[in-house]
Amino acid sequence: MAHVSYEESIKKVYKGLVLLGAVTLLEVFISLVGKGHIWPEALEYRWILYTVGLVIIILSLYKAYFIVYEFMHMRYEAKGLAMTVLLPTALLVWAIIAFFQEGDSWKGRRDQIKEKNEMKVDESQSPQGMLLDETIYQPRLNG
């Protein structure tokens, strides 16, 4: 903050307040649109849900960037300090995304097991699948 005058830096802080408040309100509004509160038809389109999620995540990341760089003065710290903090955090974000993927895979397995459990075997038909006719084994068994 040493680069700007006292009055300018105060102005900047209140601009930051307005910015964060506006972004938060926008996020809540977009979220409510996505849940069908403001426009009920929104629930019928799957892509609206995904777009809403993506936009909210991007806005939240912007808020995080603003808080770290302006309020916590990361912008004015030495580059090395910024890197030692931000690089591990970036790896962390990757870990979080990877585990979301993992959770999605668990769900796939659960659905698969549920589906197989509900399958009904048709007893009237002859066995299907890998079982082969007995005669095929015959020569080898004899030999």
Next chain:
Amino acid sequence: MATHETVLEHEVNDQQESWEGGTPPFKASYGKLMMWYFLLSDAFTFAGFLIAYGSLRFSSPTWPVPDFVFKTFPFMGTKELPLIFVTVMSFLLIISSVTMVRAVQEGHRENRKGVVFWMLLTIVGGLGFLSCQAWEWTNLIGTEHMTVLTNPFGTHTEAGVYLNEDGTESSETFLPGKPYLLHKAGGGHGADAGHGEDAGHGEEAAHDNDGGHADEAHGTEPGDYKGYVVDEKGFILNKYKVTEGLDKGMIKTQEYGPKAFGALFFFITGFHGFHVFSGVIFLLIIMLNAASGVYTKRKNGYEMVEKIGLYWHFVDLVWVFVFLVFYLL
């Protein structure tokens, strides 16, 4: 002699403080640098929580719908105000973050009164946030009967129609994705009577959403009734008839929501609330120190205020993500 010299050298080192030998690493003071690394480690802890939350949420077929779970507001009764209360909580933290920045700025100018004034406002914001969270938890636990291991917030996965008390079909239909709140038998106030007058609000709101046949006086003992089931915990699980899909025509019973939701919600928001609480305590201590003139004598630009400022902004930062995953998505 050798030992004597070593001792002398040691004393000299102690006095000088090794951090002051030339340029400090990253041009930052020891305290500030370590505060950054503490916050980094804290971010890892929160990330662990968020990973647990995210992977469990992704792996569940349904998840409690946030704008249904968090739609109550103090003194507004049954009125549905989705996410408005948590937005107020977010604003309290954002504003207290801004007042903290002002306190740090006044610290740079060595303005004692300014520092104390803005820190006081920050503390008020933090206490306001904690009070809001206390109300939110009280409402969830006391009125809606959500606990660490019980999650009464379920979501329908099939289209269907609720049954009346006598087992006939009612006019109340629902589609997949429709959220519902299970409530306890016994007049809507829960089996454990003794909640205040306002305890019923959340449940009355819930009746609008899930049919609400359960508050009729008869059949509140655990057991299987024609139109619903009362389980050992006293929750009423309404019966419904599936109207579409493979199971069309089958009579099914409402189920609890994903069990992990309660534990995740209370532990993650609780851990964050604990950070806010300890932040308020530290702010209070540092504000009193600032008022007593300790930092004026140190002549280091109120560095302690800067350090607690870093911590306080981090608490706000974590809330950005808690707000994102629990309430917005």
